[in-house]
Amino acid sequence: MKGSRVSGIADVARLAGVSKSTASRALSGGGYVSEETRKKVTDAATTLGYVASANAAGLATGRTRTIAVIVPRVNRWYFGSMIEGITRALIPAGYDLTLYVAEPASQDRESMYRFFLARKRFDGVLAVALEPDDDDIEKLIGIGKPTLCVGNGLNGIPTIGIDNIAIGRMITQHLITLGHREIAFLGVTPYDSPRARDVADRCIGYEQAMRQAGLEASMRSTPSTLTVTDGYAAAVPLLADMESRPTAIVAACDEIAIGAIIAARRLGVPVPGQLSVVGVDGHDYAEMFGLTTIVQHPEELGELAARTLLSLIDGDTDVPDRLQLPTRLVVRSSTTAPATSGA
């Protein structure tokens, strides 16, 4: 009630019959407290209308118990899954997640550095899918807080991700082993879109595998952004001409691969009879489309990254510069040997 004395943590501890430090731990969500004790303390806090002043607590401890997460987009399967994984690690640790959404090299990215990150209202930063821009590195390091890159990495900042060059090589070799020679890469970044290093690395892997197999002459790549709709739109002209049509497509991600399969069905090109398609991601829709793909787990990647950042904040210096998670090839019905010539 207005005018009455404001209850402090000591009052809560007294009513709950626990020490002040236990009451504080129970209310902050940090550190171990039994479920029973936690309930006693929160009931006491509710009874007294006690609310911790987070601002004051922040000034006292120097900790904000907040993590800043930088992502280029939210509304894509990969980023949405990763954010859910991050929150899964932060909730039991009692950490808030502050979300900064900004495309690389955009004006929003600029104001993110200038205003938002400069306020330093967080104990650490998870930078998801950064593009290697010297300016970004300098600004991130300049913040002076523990920072971890997820997906793409920057030299000088620890990074958790996957080996995209090896992945591009592996899926291309899968098609070559099946007997394909006319293999197109679908999904290089269009000139007017923000750079995407993971895609560029997958394309490098494709080119390495093609060269190794002596297929350099039939290498070709088609631009598309990383969505089903753009994959569909890019696949239609690629598949429409029977003469020049490839027998297999390496897609930069599953969304593009699914767009290509939908385009093939529309054009009456049987998959995999006349066209094999392979993707990268392990998207929720992959199984429904029978898509052969490299499975990665962005949700688990986000969870692991958040846990690792929390240990960096706690002063653990045993975090490797570059941590690469394993991935695996799941073969489904979208890939098979090419139809014999003239069929």
Add this chain to the structure above:
Amino acid sequence: MKGSRVSGIADVARLAGVSKSTASRALSGGGYVSEETRKKVTDAATTLGYVASANAAGLATGRTRTIAVIVPRVNRWYFGSMIEGITRALIPAGYDLTLYVAEPASQDRESMYRFFLARKRFDGVLAVALEPDDDDIEKLIGIGKPTLCVGNGLNGIPTIGIDNIAIGRMITQHLITLGHREIAFLGVTPYDSPRARDVADRCIGYEQAMRQAGLEASMRSTPSTLTVTDGYAAAVPLLADMESRPTAIVAACDEIAIGAIIAARRLGVPVPGQLSVVGVDGHDYAEMFGLTTIVQHPEELGELAARTLLSLIDGDTDVPDRLQLPTRLVVRSSTTAPATSGA
């Protein structure tokens, strides 16, 4: 440099040649400052290595310049789009977004109220897609900060959303007008899933339209969660039996509708020749699948909700209890008149 005097806002203002209040406005991102002045001030701040102490500023003004956003999921088109829209409104206002991800009635939701929201490290709350649970209302009101519901609303809290009952009626009437009689609703919430009031309301609209047309006897609904994969799995048995197959499907959302179209293609049921399908959302994929649907714009809804909340925080009390956004029916190739009987 370590050991040197820490620069204050007065130093920044002096170097930039502006008043302290202008320097403060330019650095906080709040209030109008010309681009030229902003640049002078931020350059001066960079030169001096000045960083505002957000914690101290928060104690002084009582404002955290942070919005709390509560969502059940991130990794779905609707929620991802909405979050992107919210950030679009918050960035120019200089507000941080703290994200709380918790399914209704989950343990995470419980700790969200107990610990995270109790810290009150925000000036207002956007509660997205809440389910009408008395407990939630009491807890949200108990926080004592400006709060706005988006999508589903709770009595006693202003809400921005769409009229889901009217939408369910409209899409069902569209099919009835085309001549359909055997119309199934696909996507009622399964018993083991969190409740979803928007879906329940759309189903009420479906039932109203069916009753009005004297089609009560052929009303039927099939459970599915709101994903393409579950829509697909639920549609397969519904479409497999030629005898009992409906001539049209009202899907609870576009993702389910797309799953049903994919299932129909797999089973060799031509859409719309033998099956009309209508959805709700205006999903990015709707056009690619030729889907007739009700278009809503979650990104714009999120942006408008955030702007409205900011005006609530600034003391504007002219916010209506219930603000319903217009939606429109976009007719594409997935709906047509039913095949004449026996065809």
